[in-house]
Amino acid sequence: MTIRKCQYPMWGNKLPKPTTDEHFCGKPTKPGSSYCPHHHARCHVKPDSPEERHVKNNFRAAYKWNHFKQGSR
Secondary structure, eight states, X not given: OOOOBOOOBOOTTTOSSOXXXXXXXXXXXXXXXXXXXXXXXXHOOOXXXXXXXXXXXXXXXXXXXXXHHHHTO
16 A cells, blocks of 8 residues: 655745655645645635635736736846
8 A cells, every 4th residue: 555645835935846755745645635634625625715716816916926027027
């Protein structure tokens, strides 16, 4: 039996790409998920919930900021 490890990225803004297993959470996964129970809950939100709207707003803001930064070069 293989023990699956949580694949949640832990490098934040410091590294552009993960290079070793140390850059992931590594805790045992929730059954049927690539993440531990804590990170699964952070990554999976119910449709039309306040949490989903918050996540979508953050993605929109990040996209606009990245688009703005690329245009100012």
